[in-house]
Amino acid sequence: MTRTSNPVYVTKDTARKIVDKYDNFLFDCDGVVWLDEDLIPGASSLLEYLTAHRKKHVAFVTNNSSKSRCEYLAKFQRLAIENVTLDMIYPTCYSAALEIRDVLHIPPKSKIWVLGDHGIEQELANLGYVVMGGTDTQLDDEFDAKSALLRVDPDVRAVVVGSTKSLNYMRIAATLQYLLYKNKSIPFIGTNIDKTYPGADGLVLPAGGSVVSFMADTAQRDFISVGKPSRRFLDLILRDRGFDRDRTLMVGDTLYTDVKFANDGDLGGGQGSLLVLSGGTTRDDLEAVVGLERDESLTPSYYTESLGHLMDLLRD
């Protein structure tokens, strides 16, 4: 991997060079394309410029596992972002389902235990799996140590853990039984490693990665990570889209997921990460990593304010 130590701030000249240099662009969503339900100004124009005018290929890669690909597609449509199709959208609920089918080779109709939201349930169901746990409202009940829901179903073939607002003691306790069952032999997939995410009004909320860590720590076992920055997730996307690794750029707002994902995955010949400052990373955070920590894997190749700012540079 050849990569300069310092990130390049994107100027008008750099912006043009970037668009010329890469054929394929991977975009994180929250903090990059939108902030919760609000489109980031200029993001839609940039995406249209890349796809319609410059014939570039794009895909969307998010560590959020709560929404299925269909729900993401609806969101793109709601925000009037055009030319996005289902096969361009990679949330970690989808990569979890693909891991089960294509890597673990677990046959359809098998039972999968879920601690997570609808997105995971829907992607598993789309591939023909039978979902146990998840948003099942029986698990909303007050904890009861005598509940049949705490008895392991020996037919369960894998456990998927991700973000869920339905988190409660009953779900955690039931999931723990599966993670410990038969000397911890049921495969344990974690959708992501993000500990928190920014909510409205300055809230910082627990993210899927905190739930995954919680279960891993309580069960004292490792998990298969199918989210950014996992190389297996990147390889899956490149293979699926037919993207040339050397000619692909990842655009994201988070150093330890998006930038690390690109750098560890050798995108763009080691120059494949563009950080935008419109989400979870401030200029101070960036300087801390580039200055004090000097962690190459967290250092973006380029950085800019936002997709809108990038569009402005390209338009002038």
Add this chain to the structure above:
Amino acid sequence: MTRTSNPVYVTKDTARKIVDKYDNFLFDCDGVVWLDEDLIPGASSLLEYLTAHRKKHVAFVTNNSSKSRCEYLAKFQRLAIENVTLDMIYPTCYSAALEIRDVLHIPPKSKIWVLGDHGIEQELANLGYVVMGGTDTQLDDEFDAKSALLRVDPDVRAVVVGSTKSLNYMRIAATLQYLLYKNKSIPFIGTNIDKTYPGADGLVLPAGGSVVSFMADTAQRDFISVGKPSRRFLDLILRDRGFDRDRTLMVGDTLYTDVKFANDGDLGGGQGSLLVLSGGTTRDDLEAVVGLERDESLTPSYYTESLGHLMDLLRD
């Protein structure tokens, strides 16, 4: 600290020497005196023998924070264990409250945020604090990012996290706001470090320590540990009971809490831990620690099957 490397299996002769040698006996509760709601056979007789016949002093030290001292007292009475008074009972909900009053010097009537059960609420209330969070049923509601419960009350002076069956996303999210508030400056007390505890029918359930770790990990900050094996907890008890460290023995069923508590705390001149095999530790677990791991702090001075077995040895 002088301590033999190998634990001594208690024989009739050792049993008599132990009772002669120590004036004070600290007992863990679950797995030692009782298993859930069942008295461990012989435990009551041993306690009576030590206190009534041999004039020894005893105290009960549990990492469970769910029950207050009054609730523990009721349990001792329910199980017909005699001569136990409130001042002999040290659950970690009590040590958390004492930490707030005597170490952090937070004045009564201050607000304390709790992620935990009634025990913590009651012990804080007993010392005159105003409890926020905890079992407040408003927090049982479905997560709502707009809820006023997620807005930090700037008058909250400390956060206590412990075991709770009421764990849900709303409580976790609200607690996280307090842990992050003002650059993580509100003191954060964790009642214990136990990740799991054994339930009925082979269940393994998430314990308070898993919740404490979860919050520490998500907030990316350390906590003040007021449970076993923390030295501050032991020192508090010895001071409070007027027990001589050199003449005190800790009896417990867990290596990394009870035995470590005694060994790190230099009880009995470095010979102050007695492991019983009636709870969470098997003979295999013990052998793994003594054999392969060779961790001195986890190696008990003595071990025996149960309090009942010890009583049998003393009786013959």
